[in-house]
Amino acid sequence: MNSLDFDARHLWHPYTNVLDPGPMHLITDAEGVWLTREDGTRMIDAMSSWWCAAHGHRNPAITNAMQAQLQRMPHVMFGGLTHQPAIDLGRKLVELLPTGLDRIFYSDSGSVAIEVALKMAVQYQMALGNTGRTQFATIRGGYHGDTWKAMSVCDPVNGMHGLFSGALSIQHFLPCPPISFDQEWTDDTTLNGLDALEELLETKSDQIAALILEPVVQGAGGMYFYHPKWLQRAQKMCKAHDVLVIFDEIATGFGRTGELFAMHHAAVVPDIVCLGKALTGGHITLAATITSENVARRIGESEAGVLMHGPTYMANPLACAAAIASLGQLSARDWRTEVHAIADQMKHELAPARGLPGVADVRVLGAIGVIEMEQWVDPSIAHALAPDTGVWLRPFARNIYCMPPYIITPEELSRVTSAMVSLVRSMS
Numbered sequence: 001m002n003s004l005d006f007d008a009r010h011l012w013h014p015y016t017n018v019l020d021p022g023p024m025h026l027i028t029d030a031e032g033v034w035l036t037r038e039d040g041t042r043m044i045d046a047m048s049s050w051w052c053a054a055h056g057h058r059n060p061a062i063t064n065a066m067q068a069q070l071q072r073m074p075h076v077m078f079g080g081l082t083h084q085p086a087i088d089l090g091r092k093l094v095e096l097l098p099t100g101l102d103r104i105f106y107s108d109s110g111s112v113a114i115e116v117a118l119k120m121a122v123q124y125q126m127a128l129g130n131t132g133r134t135q136f137a138t139i140r141g142g143y144h145g146d147t148w149k150a151m152s153v154c155d156p157v158n159g160m161h162g163l164f165s166g167a168l169s170i171q172h173f174l175p176c177p178p179i180s181f182d183q184e185w186t187d188d189t190t191l192n193g194l195d196a197l198e199e200l201l202e203t204k205s206d207q208i209a210a211l212i213l214e215p216v217v218q219g220a221g222g223m224y225f226y227h228p229k230w231l232q233r234a235q236k237m238c239k240a241h242d243v244l245v246i247f248d249e250i251a252t253g254f255g256r257t258g259e260l261f262a263m264h265h266a267a268v269v270p271d272i273v274c275l276g277k278a279l280t281g282g283h284i285t286l287a288a289t290i291t292s293e294n295v296a297r298r299i300g301e302s303e304a305g306v307l308m309h310g311p312t313y314m315a316n317p318l319a320c321a322a323a324i325a326s327l328g329q330l331s332a333r334d335w336r337t338e339v340h341a342i343a344d345q346m347k348h349e350l351a352p353a354r355g356l357p358g359v360a361d362v363r364v365l366g367a368i369g370v371i372e373m374e375q376w377v378d379p380s381i382a383h384a385l386a387p388d389t390g391v392w393l394r395p396f397a398r399n400i401y402c403m404p405p406y407i408i409t410p411e412e413l414s415r416v417t418s419a420m421v422s423l424v425r426s427m428s
């Protein structure tokens with residue numbers, strides 16, 4: 001059996017029907033923006049392998065740091081033991097994040113970082129004697145991962161609520177903030193959508209531990225960009241009702257939206273933030289949940305005392321070494337200029353899609369470009385076209401989108417945008 005046949009017969013792929021996996025590419029090499037197939041065909045990774053490879057694949061600074069760490073200590077447990085990579089990464093994160101986010105819990109994937117954040121919020125509320133506050137509020141259109149509690153705060157329509165209804169915890173869903181990033185803000189709460197949050201907090205805040213959302217940019221749940229002012233107002237309201245605010249910056253962190261963190265667009269500091277994906281520049285899995293000294297202290301002083309979580313591979317030294325080097329890449333290059341140049345070029349080159357049949361909207365924020373279609377897009381069409389266009393795209397739901405590595409050249413980016421536009425054309 002050849003490799004692709006074995007794969008089709010024995011391996012699961014994400015969100016893929018085992019009986020009809022569609023076109024599959026065997027990748028043997030990844031360097032910079034390029035993925036190389038077994039037959040030598042090359043494709044630009046326009047997805048940064050799902051938001052991760054911000055500095056390109058096999059980035060020498062990152063792989064060198066990993067190799068050095070590999071020689072010394074790939075892993076040790078974190079219970080009762082500590083190590084320099086965890087400490088050095090911690091220093092960097094505390095330095096990069098706004099003041100007030102300074103207590104770090106490492107874990108091994110984004111979904112787990114979300115689980116930890118939700119647990120932190122509930123334990124914090126318990127510590128204050130608010131034992132009834134075990135539920136969460138969130139906005140529609142969100143995506144927070146695939147584990148059970150994370151799934152329960154994903155969009156109830158686009159997410160997995162239909163399939164798993166009855167098995168998921170009931171949460172409180174607010175309408176998606178109706179004013180988009182580029183629209184004019186108004187403080188009229190019936191127009192800006194905050195009336196729903198106000199009502200929820202006034203009637204049910206004694207059941208709610210925290211509001212969790214992706215700041216400004218909603219990723220897999222809808223690729224939607226909403227007005228940062230919504231976050232400012234929402235945070236004030238939550239504070240008044242002792243509801244914590246959790247920001248999921250797993251996709252948006254490390255420059256992707258044109259600010260180092262999406263929270264900077266709103267100048268809001270949440271009580272808890274989750275990081276992942278581009279944390280290691282796409283070289284190895286690592287995530288972090290970071291909170292304030294106040295939240296950590298309350299949990300410490302509570303009856304339970306300890307935060308009830310501890311992944312086996314917590315603070316994996318190899319992953320921490322990759323993350324330190326990846327953050328080093330952010331400061332070594334001018335990521336802000338790179339991301340803004342990508343945004344400008346995408347705005348220009350994706351604009352022609354606006355008039356094409358079947359297109360609902362075209363939008364760009366930072367190094368994220370989206371063509372929203374009126375109908376669901378079959379990813380297989382993009383997968384099949386990729387070797388010919390030389391661009392790897394993976395549409396999801398109604399969105400054909402890209403978030404290329406920041407190191408992409410203008411010529412390479414033009415290939416990406418023209419592949420996106422020709423994908424739209426091929427569907428009509």
Ligand SMILES: *Cc1c(COP(=O)(O)O)cnc(C)c1O
Pocket residue numbers: 109110111112114143144145146214219220248249250251252276277
């Ligand atoms: C990818 C993602 C997650 C889940 O991260 P995993 O590492 O896939 O578990 C959570 N939230 C957001 C916003 C994401 O984009």
